[in-house]
Amino acid sequence: MNPIVMAILLVVMFAIFGYTVQGRWRLMNVGPATLPFDRPGERLRRMLKFACGQWRMPRHRVAGVAHIFIYAGAVIMLLRALMLFARGFVDDPHFGYWLFTTGAGGTLLGHAYAFVKDILVILVLLGIVVFLYYRVIRQLPRMTLNFEGLLILAILTGLMVTDALYDGATMARYNDPANGWEPLGSLIAMPLRDASAGTLTALQHIGFWGHVGLILGFMNILPYTKQFHEITGFPNVYFQSLAPVGRLPKLEDIDGLLEREETLGIKRIDQFGSKAMLDFFSCTECGRCQEQCPANKTGKLLSPKELTVALRDFAYKNQSALISGNSKQNGNGDGDEEPAPHQVDLVDNVVKPEVLWACTTCSACQTECPVFLSYIDKIVDMRRYLAMEKSEFPEQLATMFQGLENAGNPYSYPNDQRAEWAEGLDVPLMSEQPDVDYLYWVGCAASFDDRSRKIARAFAQLLKTAGVSFAILGPEETCNGDPARRAGNEYLFQMLARQNVELLNGYNVKKIVTACPHCYNTLKNEYPDFGGKYEVIHHSELLAQLIRVGKLKPRQPVNVKLAYHDACYLGRHNEIYDPPREILRAIPGVQLIEPDETRDRGMCCGAGGAQMWKEEEEGETRINHARMTQLLEVLPGSSNGRTIASACPFCKTMLSDALADKGHEDVKQLDIAEVLWQSVREIDD
Ligand code: SF4
Ligand code: SF4
Known part of the structure; x- marks a missing residue:
């Protein structure tokens, strides 16, 4: 040419x-x-x-x-x-x-x-x-x-x-x-x-x-x-993370960081690592994350896409200064120097704190993103800075932190009441019977919350019916630390994690079963970073197994129309979708109906990411109300027997609260263990 x-x-x-x-x-x-x-x-x-x-x-x-x-x-x-x-x-x-x-x-x-x-x-x-x-x-x-x-x-x-x-x-x-x-x-x-x-x-x-x-x-x-x-x-x-989705990166050597006066968490743009920066460069702005985000769907300020775009644009705008290393001070040498524009706190200047505190860490955004951007790690890293460096967090979280520090549980109940749920069930303690096949890790919700205690009772009775050898820690158990960690208080989380690992290793625990997906996720995916390596199994997996081998026989019909709600920390975080459904399908009379938003598209109940322990950020509606509406859409009418089932005590709390708030007392909210127990127990129980 x-x-x-x-x-x-x-x-x-x-x-x-x-x-x-x-x-x-x-x-x-x-x-x-x-x-x-x-x-x-x-x-x-x-x-x-x-x-x-x-x-x-x-x-x-x-x-x-x-x-x-x-x-x-x-x-x-x-x-x-x-x-x-x-x-x-x-x-x-x-x-x-x-x-x-x-x-x-x-x-x-x-x-x-x-x-x-x-x-x-x-x-x-x-x-x-x-x-x-x-x-x-x-x-x-x-x-x-x-x-x-x-x-x-x-x-x-x-x-x-x-x-x-x-x-x-x-x-x-x-x-x-x-x-x-x-x-x-x-x-x-x-x-x-x-x-x-x-x-x-x-x-x-x-x-x-x-x-x-x-x-x-x-x-x-x-x-x-x-x-x-x-x-x-x-x-x-x-270069996407190959670690389990639910595992947060460990903040190493907190004491050392404190001694050296280095920032805990992320305060400035140049503290994001090269992978995070590559994430910012790679966002296609397709908005798929935003469309699935429960916070965004319910009118909160958080949009994962906008968060990335804001951070990326800020990095682009300050590229020359960041690269040139002109990053410490304005440099006039009068000792009264303002931070350079690109050195300012990201929170408030680039990202509103309400954006960060609205995240439920549900991973809907990450599951959707075609180029595998991660969000939870970045949001928690910025929360770490707010919680540990600035002590700036929603005030209700202070109560949760205090409960964890002083009582070992976020409810601040005396920890010696932990095993009260098991009264009359003859459930052994590890201190009395350490040579069992499974440690049943009960978790704080099922230990103290009346609605969730029913899950623990149903599950313990199912285990006993199936002849499973198990014991609980009782007053020795403390919170696994998940709410503290997701709220950015890594220091408190690590304290609890080390304490629990020491206890579990002391009993030479090999297998743990739990009905709480948050406990499951932390014990399975995060405790290995602290020397705690166990075979962790969710109660839905164990119950499905017990039905499969004939140790549990669901015989009594449970005549309900039932919509199952996938818990984020069970589904998206740990890909456990089928066992709960397998259990429900094995129960005679249960008519299982899938909501449109199901499995990895299931909407969060609003409890995760420490939201359970704080007021929801301002928005058009509450997340649990929105999720309940989705679930009720497939349970039309007003007949008795409409049931929403879940496999997480926190989902149970959020969804039953939503049903009560909206006057749907006729709709039951049950854990899969409770539904199964209705079918397995002797009729005159
Ligand atoms: S983790 Fe969930 S709540 Fe948080 S930004 Fe992603 S979709 Fe939204
Ligand atoms: S889904 Fe991924 S690529 Fe699309 S806007 Fe969200 S972060 Fe960007």
Whole structure:
């Protein structure tokens, strides 16, 4: 075409791109190096599946498929770009690196490529129409309608149109016959066949240079827009955390940090590690996280997407200062220095505290995100700073912290009342009978809350009926520390964790069963960091097993219409979805109905992330009310026997509160153990 113009374009545009990307690279590395390099095989597998294979995209069927079209088009267009760059230097409109040659003397691979490309150009245009419809006409709240989004769609359209124009004009100019290998090119060429040579040359050049210019221009705006994910999305999926979803990273050496006066938690943007920064770069702003976030759904200030965008924009805005290391002070040396703008506290200046305190740590956002951004760790890290450095947290949390510190439970009940729920059931204590198969870890809710005590009683009776050898810790048990940890009080959590691990290891505990998903998650996924390694099993898993082997026989019909609510810390955090359903299906008379929002799309009850111990942040409605409404939608009418079942004492509290608040006294709220016990117990019990 024109080697000089092409050479200048390539050198200039790639030089600018390289300069921009090295800036972003340095920004990514201003904080601690946190990219994980373990288990490369597993990482590669996930990248191929989720980034290259776009596995999470069809969770939104239409938008997902539209995105897959555009993604596939972008991949195929990369090769096309390489061909067009080369055609700038060689005077051959069919050049394709000898393998992908098109035209009369083209190769089979070249024809096949041309065919796939033409089809994808059409599909990409279709995808663009879908996104325009969602953004401009439907104005989906999760998608931001802004200039950037529209500009990107316009550039993509331009790329497709110029590509088709170039092909059509080339075919007409060189009299390439219409053929099935190049359906779109052939179609465009048809009306051009009678045009003058000058017109065809002009159209071919417009198509060619237009396409090349748009590619190189687009490449250069990528790092400034959400489209940067086209590059960073792949490594971001590769470097995702492979730790259990429910495990929070341990804050190491708190005493040492305190002694050195280093920040506990995250206060400033440059304290986020390289993986967090890569997350910020990779957000596609699709809003899938926001759409599933229970806090956002109920009108709270928190939107996970907006949180990322705010942090990312702040990092971008202060990139030069962060990179240059001009990060300590304003530097006028008068000793009365203000922190540089990028050094300010993120909380209040970039993120409102209400945003952080609204999170239930339910992981709905993380489960949805197509590029695997993490949220809970970042939110808790900022809460750590607030709770431990500034002592700024919702006032009700102080009561919970005090309860944990002084009584070993968040209710502040005397801990020696822990085993009162078991009165009359002849449940052994570990101190009396340490050689049992299972330690039943009761947890604070089932120890002290009257509604949850019924879960413990039903479960203990089921274990006894099945002949399982178990014991409880009774007054020796203290809270596992989950509420303190999720509220940012890592110091208190670690104190409780070490104390509990010492106790459990002292009894040489091997297997633990618990009916509380929060206890389950902490004991199973977090205590190994403190030397506590146990086989932890949720009561739903053990009960399902006992039914399977015939040790529990649900015989009595329990005639109820029942909607099961998935607890976040059981489902999304630990992927236990089937055992509770297996139990319910084994009970005669139970008609199990799935709500629309179920399994990994199940909405949080509003208790997690220490929300149980504080007032809900301001919003349009309460999370437990919203969840109850979803569940009642599949239990229409007002007949007796409508039941909401769950497998978590905190879900039980939240949902039964919601039913009481809204006057649905006819609807029962039961744990799966309670439903099963109704069916297993002798009728005259
Ligand atoms: S963890 Fe749950 S509440 Fe927190 S931001 Fe994500 S979706 Fe929202
Ligand atoms: S965090 Fe993930 S789900 Fe949320 S907007 Fe960004 S890419 Fe989409």
